[in-house]
Amino acid sequence: MFGRFEKLVHPYPDALPPPPPRSFFAFLWTCSKGVRPWLLMVTLFTAAIGAFEALLFSMMAHVVDLLAKVQPTQLWAEHGRTLTLLAVVLGASVVFAALQALFKYQGVFGNFPMRLRWNFHRLMLEQSMGFYQDEFAGRIATKVMQTSLAVRDTWLIVTDIMVYVVIYFVTLLAVVGAFDLWLVAPFLGWLVLYVAALWYFVPRLGQVAQAQADARSLMTGRITDAYTNIATVKLFSHAQREAQFARGAMQEFMSTAYAQMRLVTGFETVNQILSVGLIAATAFVSLALWSGSLVGVGAVAAATAMAFRLNGISHWVMWELATLFEHIGTVQDGMATLSRVQSVVDKPDAKALVVPRGEVVFENVVFAYGGKKRVVDGLNLHIRPGEKIGLVGRSGAGKSTVVNLLLRLYDLESGRILVDGQDIAGVTQASLRRHVGMVTQDTSLLHRSVRDNIVYGRPDATEAEMVRAAERAEAADFIAGLSDAKGRKGYDAHVGERGVKLSGGQRQRIAIARVMLKDAPILLLDEATSALDSEVEAAIQESLYRLMEGKTVVAIAHRLSTIAAMDRLVVMDQGRIVEVGDHATLLAAGGIYARLWEHQSGGFLGEELDEDGTPAPVTAG
Numbered sequence: 001m002f003g004r005f006e007k008l009v010h011p012y013p014d015a016l017p018p019p020p021p022r023s024f025f026a027f028l029w030t031c032s033k034g035v036r037p038w039l040l041m042v043t044l045f046t047a048a049i050g051a052f053e054a055l056l057f058s059m060m061a062h063v064v065d066l067l068a069k070v071q072p073t074q075l076w077a078e079h080g081r082t083l084t085l086l087a088v089v090l091g092a093s094v095v096f097a098a099l100q101a102l103f104k105y106q107g108v109f110g111n112f113p114m115r116l117r118w119n120f121h122r123l124m125l126e127q128s129m130g131f132y133q134d135e136f137a138g139r140i141a142t143k144v145m146q147t148s149l150a151v152r153d154t155w156l157i158v159t160d161i162m163v164y165v166v167i168y169f170v171t172l173l174a175v176v177g178a179f180d181l182w183l184v185a186p187f188l189g190w191l192v193l194y195v196a197a198l199w200y201f202v203p204r205l206g207q208v209a210q211a212q213a214d215a216r217s218l219m220t221g222r223i224t225d226a227y228t229n230i231a232t233v234k235l236f237s238h239a240q241r242e243a244q245f246a247r248g249a250m251q252e253f254m255s256t257a258y259a260q261m262r263l264v265t266g267f268e269t270v271n272q273i274l275s276v277g278l279i280a281a282t283a284f285v286s287l288a289l290w291s292g293s294l295v296g297v298g299a300v301a302a303a304t305a306m307a308f309r310l311n312g313i314s315h316w317v318m319w320e321l322a323t324l325f326e327h328i329g330t331v332q333d334g335m336a337t338l339s340r341v342q343s344v345v346d347k348p349d350a351k352a353l354v355v356p357r358g359e360v361v362f363e364n365v366v367f368a369y370g371g372k373k374r375v376v377d378g379l380n381l382h383i384r385p386g387e388k389i390g391l392v393g394r395s396g397a398g399k400s401t402v403v404n405l406l407l408r409l410y411d412l413e414s415g416r417i418l419v420d421g422q423d424i425a426g427v428t429q430a431s432l433r434r435h436v437g438m439v440t441q442d443t444s445l446l447h448r449s450v451r452d453n454i455v456y457g458r459p460d461a462t463e464a465e466m467v468r469a470a471e472r473a474e475a476a477d478f479i480a481g482l483s484d485a486k487g488r489k490g491y492d493a494h495v496g497e498r499g500v501k502l503s504g505g506q507r508q509r510i511a512i513a514r515v516m517l518k519d520a521p522i523l524l525l526d527e528a529t530s531a532l533d534s535e536v537e538a539a540i541q542e543s544l545y546r547l548m549e550g551k552t553v554v555a556i557a558h559r560l561s562t563i564a565a566m567d568r569l570v571v572m573d574q575g576r577i578v579e580v581g582d583h584a585t586l587l588a589a590g591g592i593y594a595r596l597w598e599h600q601s602g603g604f605l606g607e608e609l610d611e612d613g614t615p616a617p618v619t620a621g
């Protein structure tokens with residue numbers, strides 16, 4: 001039976017929804033897709049329960065009146081049917097409450113936020129690199145988690161708790177009104193004052209909660225920052241300073257906590273005064289009516305009991321309203337990120353890229369990060385199928401940017417990039433990236449096993465293919481010796497967050513193995529061997545050359561010796577190509593390349609290439 005209700009809302013729908021709208025109510029409404037019928041069921045049963053609770057007092061009054069009139073020995077004989085009916089009504093209320101709980105807890109409570117997380121997470125994975133460079137990864141994750149919960153709670157507070165309160169109060173007025181209209185007066189008077197108190201306190205509590213959330217994230221941010229950069233903190237012996245820095249944020253948090261607690265004490269007191277006033281007024285009015293024989297004892301008991309019960313409810317409502325404001329704040333905050341329109345998107349008619357040859361053409365490519373200064377400025381380059389290009393230039397010349405543009409991590413300002421004649425802006429991003437293998441300078445690995453990290457390049461690869469790739473990347477030997485804290489060894493060992501448990505060179509070799517396994521026709525190497533020592537580099541260079549066979553390659557390296565043997569070297573400066581040629585031609589030309597080479601080789605400008613065409617390795621200066 002639970003299972004049936006648990007399956008009402010599918011937490012992982014297949015279809016990826018478009019980014020939700022950016023206005024608050026539209027956002028909430030869109031988020032509720034797939035859950036609405038069940039939210040409505042919760043509302044209906046809650047309304048029934050609210051009405052029932054108030055009617056319970058009327059039933060109680062009825063029983064009390066019976067007791068006042070009937071002889072004890074005659075009670076069952078005369079009123080047995082009425083009492084049985086009351087027992088049946090009570091029993092029915094249990095069924096209502098159970099159904100409400102099933103819809104609410106089994107149907108909505110867990111599934112609704114998980115459905116939102118699943119959708120938001122997939123939307124975030126589709127976001128461009130630019131998006132992630134503007135936002136902290138941790139903040140995005142927090143927004144995905146928190147906003148999902150806040151959307152659920154906003155819906156539930158409105159459709160469940162508020163409905164309960166309204167129905168309860170309306171029924172209550174009807175019940176006391178049925179005793180005598182004068183009895184309605186204390187409750188209405190209380191309502192006016194209570195709403196005025198809410199009017200005053202709830203927005204203030206909402207504001208202070210918002211300030212507190214900001215102060216909390218500042219405090220957490222400072223503390224996390226210190227832990228993340230613990231090496232720097234220790235290196236400079238700044239533990240004290242860090243502690244003081246965090247204390248500043250803690251104090252800011254405390255000031256919001258004090259402000260909040262003042263409001264709470266204020267409201268608690270006002271609420272208590274109102275409740276006592278209501279009980280006293282109800283007792284006074286009902287007793288006065290009873291003295292005039294206008295109502296029975298039952299009405300006095302029921303009206304006073306209702307006044308008592310309202311005391312508890314009024315408390316609860318204030319807190320629910322205050323958290324509602326907090327949730328609204330969280331939703332509004334998360335909305336800005338989660339409803340961001342994706343910037344690099346597949347065209348509706350995008351086809352899969354086909355790469356029979358591997359020709360790459362840059363045509364008048366212009367690009368600026370965030371539309372500001374041009375980082376690539378009118379770049380034209382024709383890379384023939386199977387050609388190996390070395391991209392050279394000073395730091396900041398735009399080399400990595402060119403490589404990122406070929407992967408379509410960003411969209412161009414103008415111009416086109418063609419792969420085998422197909423504009424990469426018109427093909428699906430997934431198909432483009434399937435055809436491109438890339439090894440970058442700072443490889444971070446996923447916190448999974450070594451095997452999982454390598455087969456990330458080709459999930460359907462066999463074990464033998466995976467091991468072969470590791471061997472070719474000179475990684476097999478050190479992998480055999482790996483073990484993690486849980487005793488997993490070799491390819492099963494987990495590598496730690498971002499691969500921190502491995503050395504830079506080891507990480508790099510796993511990354512190279514991954515790309516070897518992927519075996520894509522276009523290969524991009526961005527400082528691929530920079531983290532390796534000379535011995536390993538020499539060994540890997542061999543396998544990289546093997547990897548490059550038959551592929552179109554664009555390689556960036558600061559250590560020019562590693563790319564000097566490429567078919568063509570392209571020298572960039574300030575986003576433009578300034579020199580093109582092979583190693584010898586560029587040296588002879590005496591331009592930027594010759595100067596860079598001179599720096600690195602200590603002035604041996606005319607250095608000869610080895611027999612195999614590779615210049616003797618030199619270390620960067």
Ligand SMILES: Nc1ncnc2c1ncn2[C@@H]1O[C@H](COP(=O)(O)OP(=O)(O)OP(=O)(O)O)[C@@H](O)[C@H]1O
Pocket residue numbers: 133369375393394395396397398399400401402
């Ligand atoms: N995500 C980014 N947002 C804004 N500007 C960026 C971004 N990435 C790079 N830049 C800027 O673009 C310019 C080119 O950077 P790029 O990384 O392409 O140079 P590079 O030639 O690869 O340098 P290096 O050799 O140091 O890696 C630099 O001025 C850099 O500051």
